[in-house]
Structures are given as C-alpha cells and as structure tokens.
Amino acid sequence: MWKIIGAGLAGYFVLGLFAVTLDQLLPGRALREAERLQARQDEAAERQARQAARAVERRIREAAREARQLDREARAAADQAEQARRDAIRQAVCRRSPSCWADHHLADAHYACRASLESLARYRSRWTTRPGERRFTRVVSVADGGHGVIIYAGDRIELQNGFGAWQPHTYACAYDPERGTGLALSMQAGRL
Structure with a gap:
C-alpha cells in the first residue's frame, strides 16, 4: 500500500514538473509574463507621471504664492510711497503758514x-x-x-x-x- 501511495505521489510530482516545464515552453506563458512585466512597467511609469504632475502642481502653487507675496509687497511699497508723497505735500503746505x-x-x-x-x-x-x-x-x-x-x-x-x-x-x-x-x-x- 505504501508503494502505491509512493508511486502515486511520484507520478503526481512528475506530472506537476512536466506541467511547469510545459507552461514555460508554451508561448502563452511567456506572453502572459511579458504582459505582466509590461503592466508593471506601465504602472511604474504612471506612478512617476503622477508624482511629476504633483511636483509640477506644487511648483505652480509655490510660484503663485510667491507672486501673491510680491504683489502684496509691491502694493505696500506703493502705499508707503503715496503716504510719503502726502506727508511731503502736507509739510509743504504747513511751511507756508507760520502758525x-x-x-x-x-x-x-x-x-x-x-x-x-x-x-x-x-x-x-x-x-x-x-x-x-x-x-x-x-x-x-x-x-x-x-x-x-x-x-x-x-x-x-x-x-x-x-x-x-x-x-x-x-x-x-x-x-x-x-x-x-x-x-x-x-x-x-x-x-x-
């Protein structure tokens, strides 16, 4: 009985080995592997493209933030210049009046x-x-x-x-x- 079980297991093992070898020899298996490899490469390329897109969006947001800051600074400088001009006018008018x-x-x-x-x-x-x-x-x-x-x-x-x-x-x-x-x-x- 053990011989029968041993022979069955040995046959099953040989059959599995033959199936694996047969899968490797058949073109469908290689094609599936190539498709899987291509799919992984496509996913990696998509991931890199998404990361690059996020990096570009981040740079755009930073540039917009810097542009807003520069705009605020320009407006503040213009306001200071306007205030200085008004003060100079007030002082010139005040100089004309001795009191x-x-x-x-x-x-x-x-x-x-x-x-x-x-x-x-x-x-x-x-x-x-x-x-x-x-x-x-x-x-x-x-x-x-x-x-x-x-x-x-x-x-x-x-x-x-x-x-x-x-x-x-x-x-x-x-x-x-x-x-x-x-x-x-x-x-x-x-x-x-």
Missing part, C-alpha cells in the same frame, strides 16, 4: 529749549506746567516764512532768588527746526 509750522515743531522745541532755559537760572528753577501742558504759550516770530528759526515765549517757569523765594519769569527761546536745537534768548521776572 502751522510753529505748531508742528512745538513739541520738539519743548525738549530742545528746556536745558538751555534752565541753565539761565542763577540758583534753582522749576516748571509750573502740569503733564500735557505747554511750556510755550506764544510764538513770537517765524523767520523766513517757515524756513528759519522759530522764537517761542512763555511764562511757566519759576526761579529761586538769593533769599530762597520763587519768582515767576517770562522767557524766550529760539528753536532751529533744521538742526533740532534750541537757544535760550532771554529770561525776565514777571508774567506775560
């Missing part, structure tokens, strides 16, 4: 003239202004139609005399807008 030009430089004159005015005190000085209040209450003159020195005056300082008493004083300061410097011109006891 506008003097008001435009008033805050700068406060800081530029402060030390110069305080240095005129023989003993000590103190300002009587509150926060946000102006030190200069008058514009005495604006030279050269707004191109030269502006003379401001006020009476918001007190100087201590030799006896320690505080006296209010009037003062005048010449402010040069081109240089941003202030020079104290006079200091006298009294009010404006």
Whole structure:
C-alpha cells in the first residue's frame, strides 16, 4: 500500500514538473509574463507621471504664492510711497503758514529749549506746567516764512532768588527746526 501511495505521489510530482516545464515552453506563458512585466512597467511609469504632475502642481502653487507675496509687497511699497508723497505735500503746505509750522515743531522745541532755559537760572528753577501742558504759550516770530528759526515765549517757569523765594519769569527761546536745537534768548521776572 505504501508503494502505491509512493508511486502515486511520484507520478503526481512528475506530472506537476512536466506541467511547469510545459507552461514555460508554451508561448502563452511567456506572453502572459511579458504582459505582466509590461503592466508593471506601465504602472511604474504612471506612478512617476503622477508624482511629476504633483511636483509640477506644487511648483505652480509655490510660484503663485510667491507672486501673491510680491504683489502684496509691491502694493505696500506703493502705499508707503503715496503716504510719503502726502506727508511731503502736507509739510509743504504747513511751511507756508507760520502758525502751522510753529505748531508742528512745538513739541520738539519743548525738549530742545528746556536745558538751555534752565541753565539761565542763577540758583534753582522749576516748571509750573502740569503733564500735557505747554511750556510755550506764544510764538513770537517765524523767520523766513517757515524756513528759519522759530522764537517761542512763555511764562511757566519759576526761579529761586538769593533769599530762597520763587519768582515767576517770562522767557524766550529760539528753536532751529533744521538742526533740532534750541537757544535760550532771554529770561525776565514777571508774567506775560
């Protein structure tokens, strides 16, 4: 019985080997293998084409993003240029009006003239202004139609005399807008 089973298995094995060899010898098998190989190559080519298409789409999106950024930057530069042009026009118009030009430089004159005015005190000085209040209450003159020195005056300082008493004083300061410097011109006891 074992011989029969062994012979059957041996025959089955030989038959399988013959079938495999026969499949390899027959042209249909080689054709199927060639078709499978071609299909795999086609799939690989499709995959590469899809990857290339995605890469191109990514580059297009990046280029569009960069173009939008450049457009935003160009618009911002144009807006800044327009704002600078408007500011130049406003400043030119303000220069024609002495009161506008003097008001435009008033805050700068406060800081530029402060030390110069305080240095005129023989003993000590103190300002009587509150926060946000102006030190200069008058514009005495604006030279050269707004191109030269502006003379401001006020009476918001007190100087201590030799006896320690505080006296209010009037003062005048010449402010040069081109240089941003202030020079104290006079200091006298009294009010404006």
